[in-house]
Amino acid sequence: xxxxxxxxxxxxxxxxxxxxxxxxxxxxxxxxxxxxxxxxxxxxxxxxxxxxxxxxxxxxxxxxxxxxxxxxxxxxxxxxxxxxxxxxxxxxxxxxxxxxxxxxxxxxxxxxx
Amino acid sequence: xxxxxxxxxxxxxxxxxxxxxxxxxxxxxxxxxxxxxxxxxxxxxxxxxxxxxxxxxxxxxxxxxxxxxxxxxxxxxxxxxxxxxxxxxxxxxxxxxxxxxxxxxxxxxxxx
Numbered sequence: 001x002x003x004x005x006x007x008x009x010x011x012x013x014x015x016x017x018x019x020x021x022x023x024x025x026x027x028x029x030x031x032x033x034x035x036x037x038x039x040x041x042x043x044x045x046x047x048x049x050x051x052x053x054x055x056x057x058x059x060x061x062x063x064x065x066x067x068x069x070x071x072x073x074x075x076x077x078x079x080x081x082x083x084x085x086x087x088x089x090x091x092x093x094x095x096x097x098x099x100x101x102x103x104x105x106x107x108x109x110x111x112x113x
Numbered sequence: 114x115x116x117x118x119x120x121x122x123x124x125x126x127x128x129x130x131x132x133x134x135x136x137x138x139x140x141x142x143x144x145x146x147x148x149x150x151x152x153x154x155x156x157x158x159x160x161x162x163x164x165x166x167x168x169x170x171x172x173x174x175x176x177x178x179x180x181x182x183x184x185x186x187x188x189x190x191x192x193x194x195x196x197x198x199x200x201x202x203x204x205x206x207x208x209x210x211x212x213x214x215x216x217x218x219x220x221x222x223x224x225x
Contacts, residue, residue, distance in 0.1 A: 004156075006156075031211055033211065041217075042117070042214075042215045042216060042217050042218075043157075043202065043204075043213075043215040044215075045212050045213060045214075048210050048211055048212065050210075050211075055210045056210040056211075056212055058212070088154075090156055090157065092157075094211060096211075097209060097210050097211035098144055098206065098208060098209035098210060098211050099144045099145055099164070099206065099209075099211075100162075100211070101147065101159045101162045102147070102159065102211065102213065103159060104149075104156040104157040104158070104159075105156050106155055106156040107154075107155070107156050109154070
């Protein structure tokens with residue numbers, strides 16, 4: 001498998017559930033990102049990891065908890081979400097942070113009931 | 114605070130036309146400007162990246178220009194095809210953390 005993969009592709013959860021989104025990159029990159037794309041809003045950066053260290057947290061609520069166990073894997077743990085958190089969550093990777101092309105996965109479409 | 118704006122929000126053209134998509138940004142202190150394509154319900158595909166020291170980049174029928182002094186970038190698509198129909202997004206890379214600031218996008222429809 002090549003590029004950036006994300007699982008699951010679709011997720012429906014209740015406000016009291018706990019779920020996790022997974023991202024894996026097969027490009028040998030050192031930086032990974034989580035973005036949120038809501039309807040009628042620009043794509044927003046959530047978190048940036050460089051060599052498994054978080055280097056950017058874009059004022060994201062604590063109900064979103066990222067985890068980067070190694071440079072190939074990135075998780076987004078979700079708990080007690082709100083309906084307004086329903087969106088397309090995109091993962092991306094790049095060789096390094098700053099100045100390099102970012103390669104995106106297909107996204108996870110999240111619906112919070 | 115960097116803000117990125119794309120005009121127009123939507124564009125419909127007949128097949129074969131040449132077209133220009135516009136992107137403007139408020140802070141000229143950028144590392145690079147990136148153009149992406151997004152098909153409905155899908156992730157983003159990188160099209161072109163223009164470093165802050167460059168004026169333009171070309172890939173096939175696509176040409177992107179960058180004018181930092183005026184805070185503008187354009188994406189030129191030559192001889193448009195129905196397969197070019199998608200949403201085109203520009204993003205400014207403003208810092209060493211790789212934080213991209215995206216515009217709202219231009220949704221392009223190319224009619225056969």
